[in-house]
Amino acid sequence: MCGIIGYSGESNAKDIIIDGLRALEYRGYDSAGLTVFENNRLRTVRTTGRVNSLNEKTAESIRGKQKCGIGHTRWATHGEPSERNAHPQGNDTLMLVHNGIIENNNELKENYIGKNYNFTSDTDTEVIAAVIEKEYKECGDRIQSIRKASERLRGSFALGIVFSDCPDTVFATRKDSPLIVGRSSHGNFIASDISAFRKHTDKYCRLNDYETAVISKNDIVIINREGRSLSPTWHTAESRNDSADIHGFRHFMLKEIYDEPEAMKKTFEAITDNGLPDFSKTVDDDFFRRINSIHITACGTAYHAGLLGGHFIEKLARIPVNVCVASEFRYNDPVTDKNDLVIIISQSGETADSLAALRLMNSRGIRTLSVVNAQGSSMENESDCIIRTHAGAEISVASTKAFHVQVLVLLMIAVKLALVNGKITEEYAKEILKEVQNDFTYNIPDILQRSNSILPVADRLSVHRNVFFIGRGRDSILATEASLKLKEISYINSQAYPAGELKHGTISLIEKGTPVIAVVTDSFFYDKMKSNIREVKARGACVISICHRNAKEITEISDEVILLPEETSSLMPFSASTVIQLLAYHTANALGRDIDKPRNLAKSVTVE
């Protein structure tokens, strides 16, 4: 997805926009651009690649005073990454930046804009600019032209717009893609998320679908879909923690893995009291009663956290759980009942498919609980109940600390469900919470201190083009997350398979030297995993086992081992999860990959 920022104020707009784009670069980084009013004329500079190259380009070409403008980092949807397809896009009347996808752009081109318009890019964004220009030429009113154009667009959009005949003013509107407005002592902002202007203010309001914002140096006007002005609801962002600083680490991903104990501690303390789960700040215990079944839906790593959550809930609370990727869930016409609970998990709170799933459940009147990390997201605004995780900003595209705190929250929800429905005793619940505390207080720091012991294994993995992960029960879920982590940052192809399933086909791919990583953290499966390890070794595989120190039978038959602290219970996935993240990180590092911004990816996918 793309990042948008707009500014109008007393400070130098170009510097503010470039700085804001740097904070948004995690959202997309194949190209960037800005438009500013320089001596009351629109000046646009665009570039492929990173914001730094935009900064270099504008340093030479924009020197005059500029107090207003818009900027954009792109994650390409329509049109390949190139300067001509970078934003801002527009015409002599206006320039605009866009986050989202317009599904009827060809129809608009042919049936509304007509043949005489000279399109210079392959983007749907340029079509939006042409529609607004046409509306403006007909009605002569900028706000009206934006509102009328919005009604013609199908799909998702967050727009920042400047009109060449209206210096020092930024217009904005949205549908389905996030957009917020910020106000500071020296000027006003629009942005995709608060990180773009958080240095300047903690005051923001959220734009709702089809609302139009008009910002100038001293004024903010919000107009609703019917054309009436609104008084916005202002929020105060959480105090800035240092998440956006890399603290000397080589990559944000590594820093964020090292943040895990602190992130888990903060999240744990926010939802527990006296050794038991406590969600009373957001919802009372009755919310967790009379639940026939639970649906969990999310995308990517958040989906894998959901799989672990479903595993915990069924194991402890004995409530049936259906876990489904949101891009399927939203179109499956899922069977639901008014006594169901739907849990949506999202680090960003803006993932299009997860938001669509939430909105589908809201439309059916089903109880929705969202587990979200970022503050002020659309998901936070649209869920019946929100449980915020406290990992702080997660900058690296690969999700690590956010995954840990999502899993922690889901485990606490499972314990709470089991307690209020009489499935476990308080004593057992307290034992589980003690183990969680033990993990983030001792076990994960222990692993982080021994991180370099993973380097030789990572070096060996880095020369292979195909890697397999196997596990059983909860470990098969960890194997799936391990495979995603390795693929997305090292570009090594890998597959995760339930260990008992290999012999039904995939084992045919095992050759001499094929690396197979066995995730073996649950002693219940030691015997079965021993057989599966022997099966693949018999076909030449090199088996690397991730297991506890006391798993003697496993360590003896493996070619390599990455040891975890002593096993305490069959519930804790956190230590192994830190190991698989470090393994992916060091493997990608050995290959010299762009770890925080892997090719083709974005931090949160706000388009379908």
Ligand code: AGP
């Ligand atoms: C995780 O490493 C990936 N970057 C990706 O799978 C991510 O988890 C997914 O896009 C969901 O994002 P969200 O948690 O912000 O909804």
